[in-house]
Amino acid sequence: MTKSAFPTLPTFDSVEEERLHRKQRLAASFRLFAKYGFDEGVAGHITARDPERTDHFWVNPFAMHFGQISVSDLLLVNHKGEVVEGERPVNEAAFVIHSQIHAARPDVNAAAHSHSLYGKAWSSLGRLLDPLTQDACSFYDDHALFDDYTGVVLDLEEGKRIAHALDDNKAVILRNHGLLTTGQSVDEAAWWFIAMERCCHAQLLAEAAGTPISIDKDNAELTARQVGSHLGGWLSFQPLYELIVREQPDLLD
Numbered sequence: 001m002t003k004s005a006f007p008t009l010p011t012f013d014s015v016e017e018e019r020l021h022r023k024q025r026l027a028a029s030f031r032l033f034a035k036y037g038f039d040e041g042v043a044g045h046i047t048a049r050d051p052e053r054t055d056h057f058w059v060n061p062f063a064m065h066f067g068q069i070s071v072s073d074l075l076l077v078n079h080k081g082e083v084v085e086g087e088r089p090v091n092e093a094a095f096v097i098h099s100q101i102h103a104a105r106p107d108v109n110a111a112a113h114s115h116s117l118y119g120k121a122w123s124s125l126g127r128l129l130d131p132l133t134q135d136a137c138s139f140y141d142d143h144a145l146f147d148d149y150t151g152v153v154l155d156l157e158e159g160k161r162i163a164h165a166l167d168d169n170k171a172v173i174l175r176n177h178g179l180l181t182t183g184q185s186v187d188e189a190a191w192w193f194i195a196m197e198r199c200c201h202a203q204l205l206a207e208a209a210g211t212p213i214s215i216d217k218d219n220a221e222l223t224a225r226q227v228g229s230h231l232g233g234w235l236s237f238q239p240l241y242e243l244i245v246r247e248q249p250d251l252l253d
């Protein structure tokens with residue numbers, strides 16, 4: 001039997017190569033978010049830190065459907081919220097929230113947020129997710145609640161408060177709003193978003209049907225280490241990336 005190559009984290013020979021890689025992963029993430037139905041009008045954004053100008057990030061153009069975004073459509077935004085590459089405007093909320101998260105967390109190279117259905121339904125309960133399933137353990141003791149809602153986030157101070165609530169976790173539930181996830185890679189941030197949305201769905205279903213049994217603390221902590229690592233999040237995204245590039249190769253344009 002021949003041994004097949006196990007996927008490993010990419011390495012880069014130049015910053016240009018790394019930038020292109022991040023942009024390709026970002027465009028693919030938008031296509032996947034559209035496929036999963038995470039779009040809601042003009043809401044939602046995923047950002048990737050530029051590998052060279054590290055206080056700049058790549059983001060989707062305002063009012064462009066996730067399902068139509070290609071690499072060449074992505075905007076580069078500086079720390080003042082100015083578009084320095086790209087033709088279209090940036091969503092102000094995207095800048096206000098994501099700039100503060102990228103500033104507060106140098107380890108976070110990507111962040112994802114959308115108004116996905118089960119995430120926003122769950123967010124209205126003002127509760128953290130319970131470790132009800134193996135998959136939910138990815139978020140055990142690794143997500144926070146932003147327990148406030150004061151309208152559309154257009155104020156940098158509120159972006160700072162969200163970053164503060166996120167603290168050193170991988171995700172934060174924005175009450176009455178939706179989910180926000182982060183990662184060391186775009187792959188990881190996008191995967192945690194998909195996974196967290198499904199955990200919200202699963203917990204809503206389980207609680208609607210009865211009284212779910214939580215995984216005990218020791219096993220939830222063990223499982224979190226097994227499935228919730230940076231590498232684990234990155235790995236889970238790889239089959240989705242291959243699928244979406246095969247289905248929609250124009251995303252790389």
Ligand SMILES: [Zn+2]
Nearest residue numbers: 043044114177
């Ligand atoms: Zn939002």
